[in-house]
Each structure stands twice: as C-alpha cells, then as structure tokens.
Amino acid sequence: MTNLPGLEYVIEVTYLIATALFILSLKWLSSPTTARRGVFAGELGMLLAIAGTLLHQGIVEYKWIVIALVLGTIIGVPLGEVAMTAVPQRTALSHAFGALCVTLVGTAEFYLRTPDVPRFMMGVLSLEVILGSLTFTGSLMAAGKLQEVLPQRPITYKGQNIVNLGLLGVAIVVAGMLVAHPEKTQLFPLIVGIPLLFGVMMIIPIGGADMPTVISLLNSYAGLSAAAMGFVLDSKLLIIAGALDGASGLILSVNMSKAMNRSFTNVLFGAFGQEQAAAAGKQETRPVRSATPEEAAAILAAANKVVIVPGYGMAVAQAQHKVRELYDALTKRGVDVKFGIHPVAGRMPGHMNVLLAEADIPYDKLLDMDEINGDFPQTDVALVIGANDVTNPAARTDASSPIYGMPILDVDKARTVMVIKRSMAAGFAGIDNPLYYLDKTLMLFGDAKSVVGSIVRELGGGHE
Amino acid sequence: MKLDLLTSLYVFMLAAFIGFEVIRRVSPLLHTPLMSLTNALDAIAVVGAILLAGEYHAHRAMLAKILGTIAIVAATSNIVGGFLITDRMLKMFKASAPKKP
Numbered sequence: 272m273t274n275l276p277g278l279e280y281v282i283e284v285t286y287l288i289a290t291a292l293f294i295l296s297l298k299w300l301s302s303p304t305t306a307r308r309g310v311f312a313g314e315l316g317m318l319l320a321i322a323g324t325l326l327h328q329g330i331v332e333y334k335w336i337v338i339a340l341v342l343g344t345i346i347g348v349p350l351g352e353v354a355m356t357a358v359p360q361r362t363a364l365s366h367a368f369g370a371l372c373v374t375l376v377g378t379a380e381f382y383l384r385t386p387d388v389p390r391f392m393m394g395v396l397s398l399e400v401i402l403g404s405l406t407f408t409g410s411l412m413a414a415g416k417l418q419e420v421l422p423q424r425p426i427t428y429k430g431q432n433i434v435n436l437g438l439l440g441v442a443i444v445v446a447g448m449l450v451a452h453p454e455k456t457q458l459f460p461l462i463v464g465i466p467l468l469f470g471v472m473m474i475i476p477i478g479g480a481d482m483p484t485v486i487s488l489l490n491s492y493a494g495l496s497a498a499a500m501g502f503v504l505d506s507k508l509l510i511i512a513g514a515l516d517g518a519s520g521l522i523l524s525v526n527m528s529k530a531m532n533r534s535f536t537n538v539l540f541g542a543f544g545q546e547q548a549a550a551a552g553k554q555e556t557r558p559v560r561s562a563t564p565e566e567a568a569a570i571l572a573a574a575n576k577v578v579i580v581p582g583y584g585m586a587v588a589q590a591q592h593k594v595r596e597l598y599d600a601l602t603k604r605g606v607d608v609k610f611g612i613h614p615v616a617g618r619m620p621g622h623m624n625v626l627l628a629e630a631d632i633p634y635d636k637l638l639d640m641d642e643i644n645g646d647f648p649q650t651d652v653a654l655v656i657g658a659n660d661v662t663n664p665a666a667r668t669d670a671s672s673p674i675y676g677m678p679i680l681d682v683d684k685a686r687t688v689m690v691i692k693r694s695m696a697a698g699f700a701g702i703d704n705p706l707y708y709l710d711k712t713l714m715l716f717g718d719a720k721s722v723v724g725s726i727v728r729e730l731g732g733g734h735e
Numbered sequence: 736m737k738l739d740l741l742t743s744l745y746v747f748m749l750a751a752f753i754g755f756e757v758i759r760r761v762s763p764l765l766h767t768p769l770m771s772l773t774n775a776l777d778a779i780a781v782v783g784a785i786l787l788a789g790e791y792h793a794h795r796a797m798l799a800k801i802l803g804t805i806a807i808v809a810a811t812s813n814i815v816g817g818f819l820i821t822d823r824m825l826k827m828f829k830a831s832a833p834k835k836p
Contacts, residue, residue, distance in 0.1 A: 289779075293776050293779075294753060294757065296772065296776065297754075297757045297758060297761070297769075297772070297773070297776075298757050298760075300761055300765060300768065300769055300772060301757070301760040301761050301762065301765075302762065303762070303764065303765065303825070303828040303830070304830075306765060306768065306825045306828070307822060307825045307826070309772065310772065310818060310821050310822045310825060313772060313775060313776055313818065314818050316776075317775070317776070317778075317779065317814055317818075320779055320782055321781065321782065321785070324781075324782045324785050324786065325785065327786060327789070327790075329786065329789070329790045329791065330785070330786070330789035330790055331789065331790065331791045332789055332800075333789065335788050335789075335800060335803075335804045335807075336785055336788050336789050336804075336807060338804070339784075339788065339803075339804045339805075339807035339808045339811065340807060340811050342808045342811075343807060343808040343809070343810065343811020343812045343814070343815065344811055344812070344815050346808065346811075346812035346815075346816075347811060347812035347813065347814065347815025347816035347817075347819070348815055348816070348819065349816075350812060350815075350816030350819075350820070351815060351816040351817070351818070351819025351820045351823070352819065352820070352823075353820070355824070355827075358767060358771075358820070358824075361771075361816070361820065362767075362770055362771060362774065365771070365774045365812075365813045365816060365817060366774065368778075368809040368810070368812055368813050369774060369777050369778055369780065369809070369810070369813050371805075371806070371809045372778070372780050372781070372784055372806040372807075372809040372810040372813075373780055373806075375784070375802040375803070375805055375806040375809075376780065376783045376784050376787055376802065376803070376806050378802060379787055379795075379798055379799045379802040379803060380787070382795050382798055382799075383792060383794075383795055383798075383799060391740055486770070487770070490770055490773065490774070493774070493777060494773065494777055497777050497779075497780050498747060500780055500783055501743070501747075502740070502743050502747075504783045504786075505739060505743065506782065506783060507743070507746050508779060508782065509779055509780060509782065509783060510743055510746050510747050510750065511746060511747075511750040512776050512777055512779040512780075513777065513780075514747050514750035514751045514754055515750060515753070515754040515757075515758075515773060515776065516754075516773040516774070516776060516777040517751070517754070518750075518751050518754025518755045518758055519754060519758045519769060519770070519773040520770075520773070521755075522755065522758050522759060523766060523769075523770065526763075526766075612763075614763060619766075619767060619770065620763070620766035620767060620769075620770065621763060621764065621765060621766030621767035621768070621769070621770075622767060624763075624764045624765070624766075624767065624828075625767045625768070625824050625827070628824070628827040628828045628829070629827050631827075631829065633829055633830050633831035633832075634764055634828045634829065634830060635830050635831050636831065637764055639762075639763045639764070
C-alpha cells in the first residue's frame with residue numbers, strides 16, 4: 272500500500288467518495304422528504320465502488336465476474352418487486368444472501384492464505400465466517416417462517432438454550448484452535464458447519480411476534496460479518512459499510528427489545544424464544560360487549576378524534592386499503608383521524624408504516640407510540656385493528672402479567688374503544704386482554720377487511 | 736501490518752459512532768426502508784467477491800473462482816433488489832395534501 276501507482280489512487284478515491292455517499296445516504300434517510308435522495312446517493316456510491324473495483328489491475332479474468340453480475344441482477348429485480356406484504360420475508364432473504372457472500376469470500380480467503388495467517392487475521396476471519404454462516408441459515412429459517420413454508424409455531428424443548436449456547440461455544444473453541452494453528456485446515460469446515468447448524472437451532476424457538484427483533488438482530492450480524500470481512504481484506508470501505516449496517520441493526524434490535532420489554536442480553540444470546548407464557552390459567556368469563564358495523568359507523572361518524580391502531584392482523588387480512596377508505600370517509604366528515612403505531616406491530620420494524628403508506632395514507636398521520644400516547648385521553652374512539660398484546664393495559668397495571676412493563680398504546684384511555692378481532696382467542700403472548708372487558712370497549716368480531724369494509728359502506732351510505 | 740490493523744480498528748470505531756448517530760435520527764416511520772437500504776449498502780461486499788473471482792491465484796484458483804462467482808451473484812441481487820425496493824417504498828410515503836380552501 273506504500274507505493275501506489277496512478278490507477279490505484281483513482282480506485283482508492285472512488286472508494287473514498289463511495290464511503291461519503293453511503294454515510295450521506297443514511298443521513299438523508301432520516302426524513303421522508305429527503306429519503307429518496309438518500310437512495311440515489313447509495314446507488315451512486317455503489318456504482319462508483321464497483322466501477323473502481325473493476326479497474327483493479329490484478330483482475331485477470333472478467334468473464335465470470337460479468338456473468339455473475341448479470342445473474343445477480345436477474346435475481347435481484349424480482350426481489351425488488353415483491354408485494355409490500357412480503358417485505359419482511361424478502362428482507363430476511365436478503366440478509367441470507369449478504370451473509371452467504373461474506374461466508375464464501377471468507378472461506379476462500381482462508382484456503383488461499385493458509386498456512387500463513389497472522390493470529391489477529393485468523394481471529395477476524397473466524398468471526399466473519401461464524402457470523403456469516405449463522406446469519407445465512409438463521410435468515411433462511413426466518414424467511415421460511417415468514418413465508419409460511421415452515422411452521423410459524425415456536426418449537427421449544429428442554430435445555431434448548433444450553434444446546435444452542437453449547438454449539439456456539441464449540442464453534443468459538445475451534446476458532447480459537449485455528450487462531451493458534453492456522454495450518455490445521457481440517458478444522459476450518461467446523462467453523463462453517465457448526466454455525467450453520469446453530470443458525471437453524473436459533474430460529475426454531477422463534478414465533479411470529481418475535482420476528483421484528485430477530486430480523487433486526489440478523490441485520491446486525493450481517494453487518495458485523497461484513498465489517499470483519501473488511502478487516503480481512505483490508506478494505507476501509509467494507510469496514511465502514513459493515514459498521515453502519517451493524518449499528519443500524521443493533522439500534523433496531525435494542526428498540527424492538529425495549530418495545531417488548533425484554534432485556535437486551537436476552538435478545539443478544541438468541542434466547543428470545545418464548546418462555547412459554549403459561550397462560551395464567553383462569554378462564555375469563557366476564558361478558559364482552561359486541562357491536563355491529565352499523566353501530567360502530569354511527570359512533571365513528573359522531574366522533575371528533577379517532578385513533579386507529581393497526582397490528583399484524585391488519586396485514587394478514589390485507590385490510591390496509593379498506594382502512595384507507597375508512598380514513599377517507601371519516602376525514603371527509605371532518606373527523607380527525609390518526610394512526611398509532613407500536614414499534615413491534617407487524618413482522619419487522621416499520622412494517623405497518625409501509626403498508627399504510629402503500630394504501631396512500633399520508634405519513635404525517637402515522638404516529639409513533641411515544642407521539643400518540645398523550646393523545647388518547649382526548650380521543651373519542653380508539654379503533655384497534657388486529658392488534659392485541661400491544662394494547663393490553665395489564666402491561667401497565669398487573670405486575671403478575673408476563674408482559675408487565677412492556678410499553679403499550681394507551682387505547683384504554685380513549686372515551687370509546689373498538690376492537691376488530693376474529694375471535695376472543697388470546698394474542699401471541701397467550702395472555703388475556705382486560706381491555707376487552709371494559710365497559711367502554713366494543714368488540715367487532717370478524718375478518719378485519721370485511722368489518723372495515725362494512726363500516727365504510729355504512730358511512731358512505733349515511734353520507735350520500 | 737500491525738499499524739494497518741490498528742488503523743482499521745480506528746476506522747471501524749469511528750464508523751460505528753457515525754452509524755449510531757446518523758441512524759438514531761431515522762424516524763421509526765422509515766425503519767423498514769432503513770433496513771432494506773442498509774442491506775443494499777452492506778452488499779458492498781461484492782467488491783471483495785469481484786477481486787476474489789477475478790484475481791490471479793497461484794493455487795486453489797478454481798475454489799476462489801467458484802466461491803467468488805457465487806458470492807458476486809448473492810451480493811449483486813442484494814444491491815439491485817435492495818435499492819429497488821427501498822425506492823419503491825419511499826415513493827409511497829406522501830405527506831397530506833395541503834388543505835383546500
């Protein structure tokens with residue numbers, strides 16, 4: 272690196288500019304008004320970096336590179352055009368691809384360099400390969416669960432955490448042996464194979480509602496493994512991009528774990544599998560008040576302020592476009608409609624926002640939990656669509672509840688609460704929701720899409 | 736060599752701090768696009784894969800070529816798909832139309 276010939280300078284400069292563009296890209300993403308500029312900056316940076324790399328004099332053969340770039344594009348385009356409801360599994364799949372790339376490069380680098388691998392280098396290389404392989408299978412499993420090709424139900428067994436941590440421990444010990452003796456190539460397959468297995472085992476106990484945390488965590492792992500690859504290849508650009516991605520995933524994981532009231536260590540060690548919330552026994556026998564869409568429409572039409580709280584149930588029922596019609600119908604009558612969105616609503620961070628934005632609901636109406644919670648006491652109607660645990664007041668009041676302490680949307684403080692729900696079945700955490708037994712709560716049983724549709728029809732009918 | 740590694744560690748540390756500060760400011764509204772965008776940026780690993788597949792290797796050249804080529808395919812699909820879907824999502828985020836008189 273000391274005597275750079277001219278071309279090398281050019282390449283290094285493209286990397287430098289690309290790095291700046293990547294940071295700007297994330298900076299511009301902070302607000303919806305500049306976000307698209309951020310994507311453009313990212314694309315430009317990526318293009319520069321790839322062009323710069325192709326200039327390398329060391330490259331003796333372009334044939335396979337070109338074929339691979341074309342093939343990657345052919346696979347990438349459909350992955351960029353999936354339906355918005357499929358974004359969580361698409362994201363998981365792309366984490367898997369990123370991790371696959373890092374693992375393959377790490378593996379090849381090891382076999383090219385052994386037996387003269389300096390200790391530190393072997394350490395980072397092991398980190399790269401271990402994180403890469405566990406992220407690869409872990410993300411594939413997550414994608415499979417989200418796409419429902421794998422059972423979504425968490426599968427748990429006794430001693431699961433011990434088995435998992437044991438596996439990871441063995442991989443780390445083998446990595447340590449390789450650091451001491453990098454010429455023992457027969458050990459290398461173990462630090463690929465064991466984490467591959469660990470990735471599968473790690474996701475087996477994960478249920479759907481834990482997905483936002485898991486996807487964020489896998490995102491972070493993918494970033495860190497790429498940063499480790501940057502150390503191995505001595506590429507500052509890669510170190511920075513990996514660090515940015517790792518930081519992003521880490522911030523999101525912390526957000527998600529806070530929003531589910533789980534300690535971060537609990538998340539970090541992948542032990543977020545359900546501690547089977549032994550559904551506090553006692554069957555509820557209290558009566559609930561149910562209402563028809565006609566009654567709901569009448570109450571909504573008379574309201575001044577309505578807050579809609581969407582959850583995964585809305586996504587499952589594909590009800591977001593009907594919700595948009597409801598928003599239109601109410602807004603036309605002068606009702607102030609906002610949306611209250613819990614950080615873990617849906618299957619990945621920000622999932623609800625994307626679905627509602629797709630349905631053309633203006634983003635300034637989509638409010639975060641902290642922004643909306645102060646509004647509930649002045650709200651006439653809180654309409655909960657397919658959300659459960661994130662509205663459970665037991666989290667605030669009942670110290671014996673498994674979700675006690677979890678931050679929730681205070682819908683119970685609104686004057687009237689309406690809950691659209693398929694049945695009285697308990698939510699993901701298997702806990703009964705006292706919200707449903709309040710005097711001010713009206714239950715609207717049925718599929719979210721058809722119930723919202725009927726309310727809209729009532730409102731439209733009353734209007735014309 | 737040793738100094739290079741130390742420089743790399745500095746770079747990593749500074750980038751992590753910048754990452755935390757910049758990403759903390761991203762509104763929760765955009766957390767899904769954030770994830771798909773960082774995912775696309777992360778696929779800069781393609782740079783390492785290109786060198787692996789294209790450079791001359793005295794031994795194990797076949798292994799390097801095969802693994803490198805697959806790695807390029809994986810990373811490129813993330814780049815293309817990641818930027819495409821991020822832009823598609825961001826296009827959908829619209830502010831309220833100004834109130835008509």
